[in-house]
Amino acid sequence: MxxxxxxxxxxxxxxxxxxxxxxxxxxxxxxxxxxxxxxxxxxxxxxxxxxxxxxxxxxxxxxxxxxxxxxxxxxxxxxTRKTYLKHILKDISSEEKEMIKEKICPEQNSKITISKDRFHKINDLLIYAPEIFLENLENTLKNYKDLTLKFTK
Structure with missing residues (x-):
């Protein structure tokens, strides 16, 4: 053609x-x-x-x-499309990588949102938690964050 x-x-x-x-x-x-x-x-x-x-x-x-x-x-x-894609991926910029990630895995780009009411209820209850629980909770949340970031990069 x-x-x-x-x-x-x-x-x-x-x-x-x-x-x-x-x-x-x-x-x-x-x-x-x-x-x-x-x-x-x-x-x-x-x-x-x-x-x-x-x-x-x-x-x-x-x-x-x-x-x-x-x-x-x-x-x-x-x-040809594969060859072109290989060429692009050889030295892809972070902006291009994000663009591709958004197209391929849109569900990973959506963040979990907690309603303000739920957040405030949990926050109000934390004053009753023992220190060891708060430390464990903080460590667990950090681990979830690290794991999430690991799989979205």
Whole structure:
């Protein structure tokens, strides 16, 4: 599949008209290396129809408009996606890691909340607890915290 065909397919999937795509692309003001000008509306339509080849310097802008990685304009096969993912994971940032974790394990990101009433009831009862119980409770809660943090990293 040619790149222009892939773009047209993505436009259909995203329910984005060629006119909307063209407007968004041109609003990013991509400059062509050969002319240092923004491609005309007519040129963008020619790219989308396959009449003229898409200039390589437009690829990042096209991907931005479509909200996809540039790689997906060329190949979306499982093999390529795995290769791309391996490449990203090689030197992943903590921000990227958190983003992936949120997508893969959303339940781990939700924190247990205790209602204020329950918290205050427990807090009020703690004055009756012996010191040894309070020490054990504190240690147990710290262990739960450490265990939770260990499995969410």
């Amino acid at each position: 040619e790149v222009y065909e892939r773009i047209n397919l993505l436009l259909q999937e995203k329910k984005l008209s060629k006119k909307e795509f063209t407007e968004k692309l041109r609003s990013l003001e991509p400059k062509l290396n050969s002319t240092t000008e923004i491609p005309s509306e007519k040129s963008v339509y020619a790219y989308l129809s396959g009449r003229i080849g898409i200039k390589i310097e437009l690829i990042p802008y096209i991907a931005e408009v479509l909200e996809i990685p540039e790689q997906l304009l060329f190949d979306d096969s499982t093999r």
